[in-house]
Amino acid sequence: xxxxxxxxxxxxISLAAxxxxxxxxxxxxxxxxxTCESAIMVYDTPAQAxxxxxxxxxxxxxxxxxxxxxxxxxxxxxxxxxxxxxxxxILTGIDGPGTVSAAVETALSIxxxxxxxxxxxxxxxxxxxxxxxxxxx
Numbered sequence: 001x002x003x004x005x006x007x008x009x010x011x012x013i014s015l016a017a018x019x020x021x022x023x024x025x026x027x028x029x030x031x032x033x034x035t036c037e038s039a040i041m042v043y044d045t046p047a048q049a050x051x052x053x054x055x056x057x058x059x060x061x062x063x064x065x066x067x068x069x070x071x072x073x074x075x076x077x078x079x080x081x082x083x084x085x086x087x088x089x090i091l092t093g094i095d096g097p098g099t100v101s102a103a104v105e106t107a108l109s110i111x112x113x114x115x116x117x118x119x120x121x122x123x124x125x126x127x128x129x130x131x132x133x134x135x136x137x
Contacts, residue, residue, distance in 0.1 A: 019063035019076035023084050023120065026055050032085020032122060040078040041088035041126065049090055053121040056086045061116040073116040086120035087127060093117055 043049045059080050061073045074091075081089045093116065 019061045019068050019073045019114075019116075021059060021061040021073075021076040021080040023057040023059050023080045025057045025084065032056065034085055035082045035087065037075070037079045037082045039126075040081050040086060042074060042078065043088055043090045046090055049088060049121060050123040050125045052125070053088070053123040055119055056122050057081070057084045057120040059089060059116075059118040059120050061118075063114050068114050070114070070116070073114060077116060077118045081118070081120040084120055085122060087123045088121050089118040090121060091116070091118050 041049075059077045061077050061080075063073060063076075077089055077091075
């Protein structure tokens with residue numbers, strides 16, 4: 001009888017660990033063909049991004065602070081950026097609970113949140129890399 005409980009617990013943890021990510025298009029009505037997550041470049045600053053990029057969407061990601069890692073949030077943001085046809089994202093930050101606040105939130109049963117923001121961009125210079133992945137599907 002323990003097995004169903006463990007499966008249920010595992011399912012609850014995996015659902016809680018997921019990041020919920022949304023994209024707000026900056027130019028509604030403009031659409032680019034979707035790309036693939038693996039081709040999305042991640043830049044920490046606008047200076048690292050290729051020159052001449054176009055801003056496509058604002059990406060916002062959130063998840064449980066203790067169960068969603070920054071890496072999971074980046075993956076989720078890359079996936080959402082690919083769905084709107086971006087070739088890269090410029091991270092503007094991933095914030096989460098600090099050690100002390102996470103401990104207090106856990107003790108008081110208050111859910112902590114991890115949030116991340118990025119700017120999805122399209123760069124003509126990177127379009128050949130991202131279009132190559134769409135032909136491999």
